[in-house]
Amino acid sequence: NEFLGANIIMQENDYAWSRPIELPKARLLDTLRKIDVTQRLRESTLYRQFQEMKKLTAGMTHEGRPVEVAIHMCWSHGVFTKAAEIRGLEQMCVDLVDDPPFARDLFDTVTDLLTARMLTWHDLLGTGRKYPAEGGWGMADDSIAMISSGHYEEFVLPCHRRMYAQMTTGIRSMHLCGRAQHLFKTLHDSLGITVFNGPGPQVVDLPRLIADVGAPIVIEAEIAHSTLLGTPEAIEQEVRTTLQDEVKERAKMTLVGYVPAATPLANLAHFYECGLRYGQLKS
Numbered sequence: 379n380e381f382l383g384a385n386i387i388m389q390e391n392d393y394a395w396s397r398p399i400e401l402p403k404a405r406l407l408d409t410l411r412k413i414d415v416t417q418r419l420r421e422s423t424l425y426r427q428f429q430e431m432k433k434l435t436a437g438m439t440h441e442g443r444p445v446e447v448a449i450h451m452c453w454s455h456g457v458f459t460k461a462a463e464i465r466g467l468e469q470m471c472v473d474l475v476d477d478p479p480f481a482r483d484l485f486d487t488v489t490d491l492l493t494a495r496m497l498t499w500h501d502l503l504g505t506g507r508k509y510p511a512e513g514g515w516g517m518a519d520d521s522i523a524m525i526s527s528g529h530y531e532e533f534v535l536p537c538h539r540r541m542y543a544q545m546t547t548g549i550r551s552m553h554l555c556g557r558a559q560h561l562f563k564t565l566h567d568s569l570g571i572t573v574f575n576g577p578g579p580q581v582v583d584l585p586r587l588i589a590d591v592g593a594p595i596v597i598e599a600e601i602a603h604s605t606l607l608g609t610p611e612a613i614e615q616e617v618r619t620t621l622q623d624e625v626k627e628r629a630k631m632t633l634v635g636y637v638p639a640a641t642p643l644a645n646l647a648h649f650y651e652c653g654l655r656y657g658q659l660k661s
Contacts, residue, residue: 456519516551523556
């Protein structure tokens with residue numbers, strides 16, 4: 379969002395977030411289209427952090443190997459999520475109905491910028507990586523859970539198709555940790571997504587997800603942050619619910635979770651042990 383020109387709000391021990399860009403529609407599009415991608419990245423917080431980390435680790439070794447500082451541009455935030463955050467989520471949803479041409483222009487512009495941002499990072503870092511790459515690639519477009527399947531197919535799917543085609547010839551993945559039940563089949567059938575990162579039993583019916591797609595998929599199920607902060611009993615219950623037999627026997631399952639700073643290490647050890655216990659397939 380900083381790259382797109384939004385003001386960023388930093389929080390202690392929590393995610394940063396941004397305010398919408400309060401510009402009229404035509405001026406917002408014009409401002410975005412005038413972004414010099416290379417210059418904007420060189421001025422970014424992340425690039426400054428990268429440069430400072432390189433200075434701090436210059437000459438350092440660990441276990442006989444040199445310390446390297448890298449930025450891995452293997453994923454991206456999604457088109458609708460970024461457009462909605464700089465426009466305002468509620469206003470973006472209204473735009474789909476009140477001004478479809480503007481919504482399409484904004485999504486197309488954000489798609490171009492996000493793609494250019496990733497490719498330019500590789501140029502700045504000298505990775506030599508070329509796209510589309512054979513390896514898998516994915517994006518996190520959580521906010522599409524807010525719109526209908528019809529609006530997704532009309533407005534966002536064309537941008538997703540273009541972005542994935544530019545980035546990968548391999549496995550396609552998408553992070554969705556919200557209530558996106560109505561979109562999983564479309565994402566698989568129309569976009570070729572086979573790895574779903576983030577769905578958890580708190581908001582998604584995992585057996586229904588598997589049945590709707592009707593093809594081999596990978597589910598990287600997310601355990602809630604609050605659960606990892608909670609009791610051992612709560613952790614065990616959520617792992618057991620996630621790794622129910624009809625799910626793990628029909629899809630490849632991985633358990634993931636973001637660990638808040640205050641999480642007891644004992645909870646992480648218990649989480650791991652529960653994964654071993656309930657992840658076993660019936661013989």
